[in-house]
Amino acid sequence: MALAINIEDLLNKQKIESNRIEFKKGWNPASIYHSVCAFANDFDDLGGGxxxxxVDSDDDxxxxxxxxxGVPIEKIDGILQEMVGYNNKLSPYYMPRTSVEDVDEKQVLVIWCPAGINRPYSVPENVTSRTSKEYFYIRSGTSSIIAKGEVLxxxxxxVSRVPFDERGNSDIQLEDISLVLLRDYLVKVGSRLRPSGNNASVKNSRSDGTIHGTQGESLASQRGSHDVL
Incomplete structure (x- = not known):
């Protein structure tokens, strides 16, 4: 699925808080799924990550x-298949969204983790092991750590303290979303979903759920989950 935000904004840490973005030089599922779990738990209510x-990062x-x-293009399908199994190891079940983006003539795999609606989530310390102990992870600055003690x-x-106006609205219909406001938003953030001369791509995005509910930098969350655009 296409991202609802421009990939360059993520790489440059613009428009999204830096602690909601994590760079990984290579595919390391044990470490990566700590962060998937932490973003899904969204302890600070920032909207996931x-x-x-x-993508490697500068230490300083x-x-x-x-x-x-980049990720070798021949390895991407295998990684996506692995993720299907690893997603089932999150408790309760959680499925992050993925997008393969062309950057610097290479492929970058973006794993998009909206805040989960069934928090809290736990995941094995090592998703590649069958006997690994499960922990709850949260974000602390730009790191994913095990939640302990009072934090846990x-x-x-x-769940019990999420404000009413920040909860997802499961009753909203696609027809309730304004195509005009939706188009303006996609153009503003430079999304690949933005229309090119007509409303066709916007209608397709709306109908396939790409930017509906918890699957995006939710438009509803910017105005209150129970408001209608």
Missing amino acids: YILVG TGMAIRPVE DELREL
Whole structure:
């Protein structure tokens, strides 16, 4: 699926808080799924986050090193198939969204992790192992850490303290979304979903759920989940 935000904004840490973006030089599922779990738990209610696989970062600045390392195109299908199994190891089940983006003439795998609606989530310390112990992970700055003690207690209470106007509206219909406002938003953020001369791509995006519910930098969340655009 296409991202609802421009890939360059993610690489340059623009329009999205830096602690919601994580760069990974290569495919390391054990470490990556700690962050998938942490972003899904969204302890600070920031809206989840993004993991960019195939992008190394500068140790001093934390910024992406260009040109990017990239992910070999012949390995991408295998990684996506692995993720199907690893997603089932998250408890309760959670499925991050993925997008393969062309950057510096290479491919970058973007794993998009919106805040989960069934928080809190846990995941094995090593998703590649059958006997690994499960932990709850949260974000602490730009790192994913195990939630312990009072922090773990607070994480478990997240569902009961989510404000009403920040909860997802499962009753909203696609017809309730304004194509005009939707088009303007996609153009503003430089999304590949933005229309080119007509409303066709916007209608397709709306109908396939790409920017509906928890699958995007939700338009509804910017105005209150129960408002209609």
